[in-house]
Amino acid sequence: MKIDFKKTLPSYKARRGVFEVVDVPAMQYLMVDGGGGPEAESFKRAIETVYPVAYTLKFMSKNDLGKDYVVPPMEALWWAEDWSVFTTGYDRSRWEWSVMLMTPDWITREMFDAAVEKVAAKKNRPPGLDELRLGTLAEGRCVQTLHLGPFADEGPVLKRMHEQFIPEQGLKMTGKHHEIYFSDFRKTAPEKLRTLLRQPVA
Structure with a gap:
C-alpha cells in the first residue's frame, strides 16, 4: 500500500486564512x-x-524494503539577517534558503549514499549533486497557514503571522521561515499556487 504523507501527517495540513x-x-x-x-x-x-x-530512494524503498510511498512535495527554508525582507520590499538578493524533500525515517544513510551514487552514474548527472546532504530538521511547535496565490502576495500574510498572531499567543519566532509547495510553481498559474507557510515558535 502506497503511503501519502500529505494525508497521513498532520503537519502537512493547513487552512487558508487560519493560523494554527x-x-x-x-x-x-x-x-x-x-x-x-x-x-x-x-x-x-x-x-x-x-x-x-x-x-531513486522511493524505488529502492519499494523494491528492496517493500515500502512504497508518494514522493512528498518540495519544501524550502528561507531566512535573512533582517526578517523584514520577507514582509516589506521583498529584497530577494538578501534571502538564504535550503531546498528540501522529506524522506521517510526508514531511509538510511547507506541507502542515501547508494542513491546518490546511482544518480551520479547517469548521463544527465545533476550539477548540484555534490551539494546534496541528508539531514534532520526538528522544528517542534510552529504556527502555519495555507496561502493561495502568488508568492509575491505572501508578505501581508506573513506580516499578520509575525506581528499579530504570534505575539498575541504569547509566542516568539525561533527558527527559519518554512514553505511547503503543494503546487509545481514551474507549471501552475500564480493565482492557483497552494503553499503552506510555517514559522517555528516558542
Whole structure:
C-alpha cells in the first residue's frame, strides 16, 4: 500500500486564512543550501538535484524494503539577517534558503549514499549533486497557514503571522521561515499556487 504523507501527517495540513499552532515532529530531508530568490539559477539547480535522488530512494524503498510511498512535495527554508525582507520590499538578493524533500525515517544513510551514487552514474548527472546532504530538521511547535496565490502576495500574510498572531499567543519566532509547495510553481498559474507557510515558535 502506497503511503501519502500529505494525508497521513498532520503537519502537512493547513487552512487558508487560519493560523494554527501545531507540533511538528523531527523529520529527515534531502537538502541543498543556497541564496537569492526562487528565480536564481542555483535554486533551479537545487530542485533538479533533489528530485532524481528522491525518486531513486522511493524505488529502492519499494523494491528492496517493500515500502512504497508518494514522493512528498518540495519544501524550502528561507531566512535573512533582517526578517523584514520577507514582509516589506521583498529584497530577494538578501534571502538564504535550503531546498528540501522529506524522506521517510526508514531511509538510511547507506541507502542515501547508494542513491546518490546511482544518480551520479547517469548521463544527465545533476550539477548540484555534490551539494546534496541528508539531514534532520526538528522544528517542534510552529504556527502555519495555507496561502493561495502568488508568492509575491505572501508578505501581508506573513506580516499578520509575525506581528499579530504570534505575539498575541504569547509566542516568539525561533527558527527559519518554512514553505511547503503543494503546487509545481514551474507549471501552475500564480493565482492557483497552494503553499503552506510555517514559522517555528516558542
